Amino acid sequence: MNGFDKIGPHIKSSYENHIEELEKARQWLGVDRGRVLDYPRLIREFHEQRKQDRPHLLAYNESCEVTETVSIWQPHMCNFPGLKDKIRGALCAGPMVMEDEKALTGSNQPRNDAFVHFLAGRLLVAGIDVIAVDGILKGNTRGSASHDISMLWEATLINLECKRPRSEQKLTRAVHDARKQLAGGAVRKEFGIVAIDCSVLLRPADTLLRTSTPELGSEFVAERLTQLYGLRLDRRYQRNVLGFIMFARVPAIAAGRISPIISPAGKPFSYFTRESICTFLVIANSHAPNANVMSYIAGKMKASMQAT
Numbered sequence: 001m002n003g004f005d006k007i008g009p010h011i012k013s014s015y016e017n018h019i020e021e022l023e024k025a026r027q028w029l030g031v032d033r034g035r036v037l038d039y040p041r042l043i044r045e046f047h048e049q050r051k052q053d054r055p056h057l058l059a060y061n062e063s064c065e066v067t068e069t070v071s072i073w074q075p076h077m078c079n080f081p082g083l084k085d086k087i088r089g090a091l092c093a094g095p096m097v098m099e100d101e102k103a104l105t106g107s108n109q110p111r112n113d114a115f116v117h118f119l120a121g122r123l124l125v126a127g128i129d130v131i132a133v134d135g136i137l138k139g140n141t142r143g144s145a146s147h148d149i150s151m152l153w154e155a156t157l158i159n160l161e162c163k164r165p166r167s168e169q170k171l172t173r174a175v176h177d178a179r180k181q182l183a184g185g186a187v188r189k190e191f192g193i194v195a196i197d198c199s200v201l202l203r204p205a206d207t208l209l210r211t212s213t214p215e216l217g218s219e220f221v222a223e224r225l226t227q228l229y230g231l232r233l234d235r236r237y238q239r240n241v242l243g244f245i246m247f248a249r250v251p252a253i254a255a256g257r258i259s260p261i262i263s264p265a266g267k268p269f270s271y272f273t274r275e276s277i278c279t280f281l282v283i284a285n286s287h288a289p290n291a292n293v294m295s296y297i298a299g300k301m302k303a304s305m306q307a308t
Helices: 016-029 035-048 054-073 083-092 109-125 168-183 214-232 292-307
Strands: 003-006 129-133 149-153 156-163 193-197 207-211 243-262 268-284
Touching: 016 035, 016 054, 016 083, 035 054, 035 083, 054 083, 054 109, 054 243, 054 268, 083 109, 109 129, 109 149, 109 156, 109 193, 109 243, 109 292, 156 168, 168 193, 168 214, 193 292, 207 214, 207 268, 214 243, 214 268, 243 292, 268 292
Parallel strands: 156 193, 193 243, 207 243
Antiparallel strands: 003 207, 129 149, 149 156, 243 268
């Protein structure tokens, strides 16, 4: 029912509204260069000139990170002075698509930072008390901001470290590094929450997810995240952290409506929609004190995402 297809000619969808949202995001960010400016051009050329190389086919999914991050943070930016500059840098720098990232040159760092900003924003709009993001403290909050994200839960400080491993083999090392960062050199039984962007791990390069509906696509991605957790993280690391937040953003095509127009072959045209499947999986360590925080986060995020 679902699977990854090699990228090829397909897809017709409405795109003008999305281009308008990208322009609003560009204006809010206040930029005149970088990939934020290139995505509208690529999307327009895909639809109007049928250009279908890698950047044109993946531009829509990549650009959704921009529009969603800006939409999330616009109402809250005044509470985190200085964070807008970091968001601007993360969304404008880096290669056009993540397939072209190279860890050796550091070109993956902008998207690494963007994942921190996006997750923090998602937690914030879900009603979770986020008090620090990427070194920026909220308002008049006192203390240090040495972790990727910090939040309060029932007056308890919970820190998160975010990782974007490039392969399943590097996932193990990424979680190990996150645990060390959360521990901060102290000897403790539980260190906080590890958040992992698994987008690169789940989707083979140069592919799109084929699905009947966006909802089924999201369920498929969630299943893959669950399998990845069971294969790489369960039992080995679970006892050392409060839990995991696993995430993936996957470009997809979803079956659309049947056109009343008949093709020369006598068959109706089928229309497909381009989708950006954005899926979270929250997993608790049932053996850790304060493990209820993971259920709290999962409930809040689910309610927030269903409301949008």
